[in-house]
Amino acid sequence: MAAPVVARVGGAKPGAQVILDVEDLSVDFDTEDGVVKAVRGVSYQLRAGEVLGIVGESGSGKSVSSMALMGLLPRTATVSGSVRYRGTELLGMARQELNHVRGAKIAMIFQDPMTSMNPVHRVGHQIAEVVRAHEDVTRHQAWDRAVEMLDRVGIPNAPERARCYPHEYSGGMRQRAMIAMAMANDPDIVIADEPTTALDVTVQAQILEALEKVKAEFSSSIILITHDLGVVAGMADRVMVMYAGRAVEMGSVDAIYDGPRMPYTLGLLGALPRLDADGNERLVPITGAPPSLVNLPPGCPFQPRCPLATDLCADQEPALLATDDSNHLAACHYSASLTGEISPDEVFEVTSADATLGAELAAGASAVASAVASSAASSVAEAEPIGAAEQANSPVEGPE
């Protein structure tokens, strides 16, 4: 089945200017095993001051899609589509021009600061060099900026700490120094790729606090990449869920958390401990693994793991389309059935420890399954998309 129609959605801040417009972005890697279709037709817009969370399991294309817009992929990558920063196309831009955009306009924070920091230079020096690469300032002024930035991200005694080498920092301090480095030129956009993954929970909280500060004090937009929906909950305005190289759900944080319209997102939520839980909720894992991105079979890539899958799912990959909320998109043939108060454990099987609740769950699952089955029947009969989705599931253009 050909790649589905790609719908696009505007930001949660409708008045704000679109500063990044990603359209139908695809990335293929030529490998010995074949062509890896790492990113498949991803489109989104980022508005000034907005925080977009990109969430998905390992290998879903979160990093590759972001590296593509920074021009940071190896030569084996073939990138297509369009990435416009304030109206200027970045794909195919000359290296020197792109270098100017990178760092000064769009900065990136990586998961492991040790790989992006030079171990033989003082932290303050490295931040000062980033400042001097993009601004005509003296060494002294650049050093002062470096110290100021370290202070702003919460490094204690910044004037002295700026003289330390990366290995003299703790993991959390190094990550904050990376944030300071990214913010040194007051970029328009900061891409934070798993900024908290390798850190313990307390330090994670400190990093999120530092990012919150960035959000509050600088006018930068943030793309926050993580495999953890919990991390984006407190910070993001909108969320894009990725699976097998595609965006499979996109919408405001509230829409995604309160009413996911794609089983994969529902499954991600089921695996997430909730602060508002009353103690009886169970964590519901999604079993199985994502598909290989070489020779991806036809149909919905989530089909082998999806409890709601039908024959239609094995045959046709669903397009990412508007639900009944034009700013909430989902890629599922049965997104119209996933309305109301469906909890993840009604759809996904729970662990054996919960076996005593089997009958109750089976009842819940069969209620959802029968809703899907009747939708499937109507879709076969009418050879059209189902129910309410008929009206709502039409490709939309986001507001400019």
Ligand SMILES: Nc1ncnc2c1ncn2[C@@H]1O[C@H](COP(=O)(O)OP(=O)(O)OP(=O)(O)O)[C@@H](O)[C@H]1O
């Ligand atoms: N240089 C490369 N050559 C071939 N395949 C690659 C290359 N880089 C990434 N891939 C593949 O592209 C796909 C997407 O990778 P990506 O790094 O974007 O995943 P991710 O969502 O960021 O995962 P993680 O959460 O583990 O960081 C994966 O299947 C990965 O193996």
Ligand code: SF4
């Ligand atoms: S299209 Fe089918 S397999 Fe894919 S998520 Fe929806 S119900 Fe599941």
Ligand SMILES: [Mg+2]
């Ligand atoms: Mg990654």
